[in-house]
Structures are given as structure tokens and as C-alpha cells.
Amino acid sequence: MPRARANGIDIEYEATGNPIDPPILLVTGLGAQLITWDDDFCAQLAGRAFHVIRFDNRDAGLSTHLDGAGPPDMGAALAGNPKPAYRLDDMAADSVGLLDALGIDAAHIVGASMGGFIAQLIAINHAEHTLSLTSIMSGPSWREGVPPTPEGSAVLLARPASSPEESIELSMWGRSELVGSGDPFDEAVERAKAERAVRRAYYPVGAGRQLVAILAADDRLERLRALRVPTLVIHGDEDVLVPIENGRRVAAAVPEARMLELEGMGHDLPRRVWPRVIDAIVETAAKASPVQPGAAWLC
Template sequence: MPKVQANGIELFYDEHGDPSAPPLLLVMGLGMQLLGWDERFVRLLAGRGFRVIRFDNRDTGLSTHLDGVRSHLKEVMDGDPSQAPYRLSDMARDAVGLMDALGIDSAHVVGASMGGMIVQTLAIEHPRRVRSLCSIMSTTGARNVGGATREAMAILMAPPGTDRESVLARAVVTHSVIGSKAYPVGEEVVRARAAAAFDRAFYPEGFARQLAAIRAGPDRTPALRTVSVPTLVIHGEDDTLVLPSGGDATAAAVPGAMLLRLPGMAHDFPEPLWPRIVDAIAENAVGAERARAQSAGAEKKL
């Protein structure tokens, strides 16, 4: 099984594409396994000339579970971030550890939702490890942007399912609230995705610890102004879990960032939008590769 030791924990990952191609690291969101990046979507990216790597964050999937560690979520939400068992910075260091284990000096990084927060933190705290940045359906950590609607927050905080059927039923309800209504999928598709995740690794305990890490995070706006790599921000205009103001604020904070707002997209990845999303990610990364090559050529002449 493809696992590596990284930052004191074990991370499960997989790869697609040419191993010698520029690496592109995908970071998924809250409570989501690497399955959140549909394999067909991943193969589209690989087909654009990248070595695409996706992995399970700590406390999800087949990566290390911090069994028995209290989330202290109530204390964190009440204003004491010191109680969080780990931070987004730790999760960014997990990604760096994965890159180290795979012999990757730097990569194009793409994160969705909480994953967007992680890759933002990665670009801020480990700038030499990032070739380009793409933050999708995410936010800056500022409390006045990117908040959820009341209905979306209620579904986020609802108790998790306890068995396979209740997990699948909850997935259907969740998708009805945060999924893209302009790009509907059948209930059987939602249930099949939830079933695949449940059968692979059911571990709801990690959700609260990850949420505590999010809530303990600072407003990254000032630090995002220091990010100098080519940056793309993608956000759905119908997102109810992270309102579009979060994407707007992220793009405004990073100098020269490009903002792609997608009508009809909510807090998911509608398949009809995959070509446009893949094109945007690839264009941002290819531009970064071109600039990197030019910089290396200039240094060589000197």
C-alpha cells in the first residue's frame, strides 16, 4: 500500500501520470478522503502533462487517525485556539513531508475547501515548495467573509451517521443543501460516492479535530499578500458552505491572483465543469513552469 512517513504520521497517497512530469499535489477538504478528487478528474489533469498526487489528510481515510485525542472543538469555537489538537500549519507540514518522502522539491498545489486553506498556508509558510497555487471553494480565515448559510452550517454540524445506511442517507441530505442544483446528479450517484468512502474507511471522529484546526486558524489575509507564485482562485457562485466572498477575498489578498467564479457551481465539483476547471488549473501551472524555466535560464546566463 502506498504510504509514507511524513511529519511524524503516516500518509496514504496515490499517483497518476508521468512520474517525470511536473508534480501537482491535490489537497482535499474537511472530513473528505482522497476519493473527493474523482479519479476521472485526476486523469484529466494527468493528461495535461502533470504527475498528479492525491492523499488522505491526517484523521481521514487510510492515513493516521489520532485516536483518543480530544478535539476541544467547543473551547476552540468559544475563542481559545490553543486548545486545538493541531493546526492548519501542521497539515501543511504533512504535505511538505509527503513531498520530501517522494523526492519532490516543489509542486503545483491545488486545494479544495479546507484543502484550500491548507495550500494557502503551505504557500505562506513554505514558499519554496510551491510552484503555483490554486485555492478552490475556500476562504482567507477572516471571519467576515466566506461564512456558511444557516442551513449549510446546520448540516455541517449535524451528528454523523453511525452505520452504512445512515451515512448514505446523510450524504443525500448534505448534497441537497451544499451541492450544485444547476448541475443535478441522481440520488443513486450521491449514495454510491458515500458508499465508496464508507467502505474504504469510516472514521467520523477525525471530523471534529479537523474542524477545530480550521476554527483555530488565523486570518491569513496579511500573509497572503506575501505570496508571489502564480495563483488561481476558483469559486462557485452558488456555494452555500463557503460563500463566494471567501474566494473574492482570497483573490484580492494575493497579488496578481486570477479569480474564476463559476455560475451554478456550489460546494462540489459538477462534472460538466471539469474541463473548465482543469483548463484553468493547467494554464496557471503551465504559466508558472514557463516563468520558472525563464528564471532558471536567466540565472544560468549570469
Template sequence: MGLGAQLIQWDEEFCQLLAEQGHHVVRFDNRDSGLSTHLHDQGVPARGAPSAYLLDDLADDTAGLMDALGWQAAHVVGASMGGMIAQALAIRHPDRVLTLTSIMSTPGPSVAPPTEAALAVLMTRAAPDREAALAQAVRNWSIIGSPGFAPDPEKIAERAALAYDRCFDPDGTARQLAAIMASGDRTELLAGVRVPTLVLHGEADPLVPIEGGRATAAAVPGARLVTYPGMGHDLPRELWPSFVEEIAKLTTG
């Protein structure tokens, strides 16, 4: 999943739709999120200081998880920062990736800069308590979410409550953001990716604008780009059937 997001951001119903296509679906927390390892001793990254880790390290974490599962290779799907990690995994461990699906992501942070409003969300100070965190989540998703699909504030607040109660670590999110910024651009390296690749992106994404998806698809030889009018930086329930259909087409070859 993406920046600061936990595995529960992959909705169980969405995962079930993939499982119904015959897949064994595994969702997981990246380091510094959820119930994964948190680098508390690293503190909050100082401006200009070296990052505690890079996206390449998160890709290596993913390969390590596959080792623990006993999986030689897998169909890899990543959203936002997760898409960046999936790209890095395909670059660093090509034998572990059967297919690559990069959703609302980009080859590098400078390829598709966020809008001013979305950047303000990214830089919002962490909420001081649970109630404020839920209100902040509803507000933030109203800005970066999909303008073409009606938001469900109650559902957003419910998921935010689950995430807060499971793990609340804004410093970890800051370390992940530092990793994104320190990892540079993958465009040239993506030219060496040879696995079947799908790129899904919203045409109304303010956080990672559509140029990020176009650049990803252009960088990977033979990649297929599918864009969605009205989709922002989230995964609208109304589009799940299309996402699953596109992923299934990719994985079944």
C-alpha cells in the same frame, strides 16, 4: 481535499484529465482522514480547548509528503479546507509551490460564514451506521451542492459507501474543524505569496460563500479569480473541463 474528505473525493476521472495535460497527479489523505494518521488519543475537541493541531501543521505534512516523493516543488491544488492548506503551504514553504490553485476556499473562517442551512450540515451529528451515513451524505450534498447542476444521488451514495468502508472517523473530522477555527485569518500573510495563483469558486456556494474566493484572490498579488454561476460547494462534472483548462493555463504559464 476538504474537511473530513478522503483522497477519493478527487475523482479518478478528474485526475486523469489533469494527467492528460502532462501532470503527474498525486492525491492524498490529510491527517485524521482516510488512511492517514489519526490522532485517536486526542478525542473530540472540547469547546474552548486548544486544537490538537493547526492548518500550518497540515501544510507541513504536505511538504513532508513531497519530501517522501522526492519532489522539490509542485503545482498545488486544494479544495475547501484543502485550499486553506494549500494557501498555508504557499505561505510557509514558498519554494515548494510552483503554482497555487485554491478552489471554493477562503483566507479565514470569518471571511465568508456559511448560510444557516449549510452550517446545520456542518454541525450534523455523525451517522450511527453505514446505511444512515449514505442517506446523510445524499441529504447533505443536496443542501451544499450545486443548485445549477442536477445532482446524482446514486453517485453520491456510491462515493459515500466507498468513503465509509475505507475509513469512518467523525472524531477526526471534528479535530480538523477545530484546526480550521483555531488557525485564524491568512489575509495579511497571503499578501507575501509570489507564485502564480488561481482561485476557482462557485457563485452559489452556501458553505464557503463567494466572498471567500473573492477575498483569497484579492489577498494574493496577481491572483486570477474565476467564478461559476450555479456552482455550490462541490465539483460538478460538467465543470471539470473548465477547471482543467484553467489549471493548465496556470501551470504552463
């Protein structure tokens, strides 16, 4: 996969579709790699005439690992005194830096979970680079939001894996806890995904630093009220990690935002909801001002 230099770090990315089509930037969640955005999902988006770009956030996958920052102080963070090595605003700047490196002036921004936090900050801090915003299973803040259920908290605060093998089992357990009742847990499929992720990159300490950045983030609610881009909020009604009330707060804050609530969906983006999700993203993107094709680039 190609790599770009952006905001002082190296970002691993992958693009699908025709570069002359309107770009969509997919932003991943906590500790997740770009392959978390399913290959088929990306292909279906590209099939709707979009240039789809997914990438590894800093401290995840094959992008720059911030080893010099040292291990995160989770005790201080959970006690209400987070000491982040970087902020979500920095991760938003990474995303915009990637667009700049690719010669893309503006994109439709789609983020899931922590990626939704980052996507919101891209729209807030870098409005000129944002054609539309889609925030999936996210909220306006962590500290001021509706907290996870006990089951969700157990997944979020689980002890980091000490080996690749343990990482696979931890991922399997976490996925089984987070799926909704509409999507039975498929052990074979989820194990294959977990094994693929570990083969590609194993770096649990990075997820810890990302979590501290989440815990240190300011509430975005008032700044969301000032957004003037087409906005879509997608949330499952059985999300135990980021309960749906958080998504509803985002939708209520952003002027003319659309809220898509998906029955039986947990903290996940299961294949059965892809048609509705992709249709909604396409409809939201259609409300944006047209973008002129950027400079040609190779991937």
C-alpha cells in the same frame, strides 16, 4: 495504495500519470478522503502532462488517525475558544513532508474547501515547495470570513454519524444541500460515492478534530498579500458553505491572482465544470518557473 512516512505520521496516497511530468498535489477538504478527487478528474489532469498526487489528510481515510488526541471539544470551539489537537499549519507540513518523501522538490498545489486553506498555508509557509497555487471554494480564514448560510451551517454542524449506515445517509443529505442549481442532485451517483467512502474508511471523529483546527486558524489575508506564485481562485456563485465573497477576498489579496467564478456551482466540483477548471489550472501552472524532474520513485 502506497503509504509514505511524513512529518511523523503515515500518509496514504495515490499517484496518476508519468513521474517525470510536473507534479500536482491535490489537497482534500474536511473529513474527505483522497477518492473525493474523482478518478476521472485525476486522469484528465494527468492527460495534460501532469503527475497527479492525491492523499488522505491526517485523521482521514487511511492516513494516521490521531486517536490519542481524544474527541474534539466542539462546545469550546463553537464558543470561540477552540482547543485544537493540531493546526492547519501542521496539515500543510504533512503535505510538504509527503512531497519530500516522494523525492519531489516542488509541486503545483491545488486544494478544495479545507484543502484550499491548507494549500494557501503551503504557499505561505513553504514557498520553496510551491510552483503555483489553486484555491477552490475556500477563503482567507473561517473566523473573519463571510459565514455560511443557514443551510450551509446546518451541514457543517450536523451531529456526527453514529454508524457507517448513518454516515452514508448523512453524506447524501449534505451533498444534496451543497450542490448548486446548475447541477441537479444525482442520488444514485452520490450514494455510490458515499458507500465507497464508508467501505474504505469510517472515522467521523477525525473530521471533528479537523473542524476544530479550521476554527482555530488565524486569518491569512495579510500573509496572502506577500505571495509571489501564480495563483488561481475558483469558486461557485451558489456556494452556501463558503460563500463566494471569501474566494473573492483571496483573489483580491494575492498579487495578480486570477479569479474564476462558476455560475450555478455550489460547494462542489461537478463534472460539467471540469473542462474550464482543468484548463485554468493548466494555464496557471504554465506561468510557474519550470521544475526539474525529481528523483525517480515507484508507486
